[in-house]
Amino acid sequence: MQWSDEGIVLGIRRHGEANAVLELLTRAHGRHLGLVRGGAGSRLRPVLQPGNTVTAVWRARLDEHLGNYTVEGLNLRAAALLPHAHALYGVTHLAAIVRLIPERDPHNGLYEIVEDILEHLDDPRAAAILMARFELLLLSELGFGLDLDACAATGVTTDLVYVSPKSGRAVSRTAGEPWHNQLFALPGFLTGEMETAPSAQDLRDSFELTGAFLARHILDPRGLDHGETRRQFIAAVMRAMPDAA
Secondary structure (H helix, E strand, O other): OEEEEEEEEEEEEEEOOOEEEEEEEEOOOEEEEEEEOOOOOOOOOOOOOOOOEEEEEEEOOOOOOOOEEEEEEEEOOHHHHOOOHHHHHHHHHHHHHHOOOOOOOOOHHHHHHHHHHHHOOOOHHHHHHHHHHHHHHHHHHOOOOOEOOOOOOOOOOOOEEEEOOOOOEEEEHHHHHHHHHHOEEOOHHHOOOOOOOOOHHHHHHHHHHHHHHHHHHHHHHHOOOOOHHHHHHHHHHHHHOOOOO
């Protein structure tokens, strides 16, 4: 069996003296692992850094085998991210949440968004906006999407500023005001209602919202938690934003 595809490097682990097992998020074949012969050597090390995009050819005798990768660099962006703390944490966090997707389960739309995030990781505000939207999309892709189209109490489709922690449905400002302390804030940039750039507080609110539902529906049932990298990414983004004080 053989296929070729583009892939984003999620991680790599040494296998023996010279080889490595490479984990890619591919455009058409989902999250996919394969053995790279010589992958632990100095020639391929710059290519196989997390966050890089490569072209990959995968070969195996049977589909269920680990198989072998032959890779070439396509966009070696990882080196450019090194000066930015939030970008380094962002790459690691992105890889961690992509691993919540079942292996070899294609998600073409997610691939495009992950590439977009990586292209904007040097900009802390843009990186945070895209990461929050990605976490929201991931919930939907895994069957736990939030209903943010209309108010759960009144059915109105405008001025939706809260989310019910129980139902995951949006709540309008008027309907939710008496219970606002018990509801999540819903930043407008997650629904397209915000015309200006989101503030640091908007971004904090968005990560609180997505983080709570990711934990409840996906992480907790698997005995997982968000891990330190997500917190470090959010903290680094906030340090880099002038309005975050």
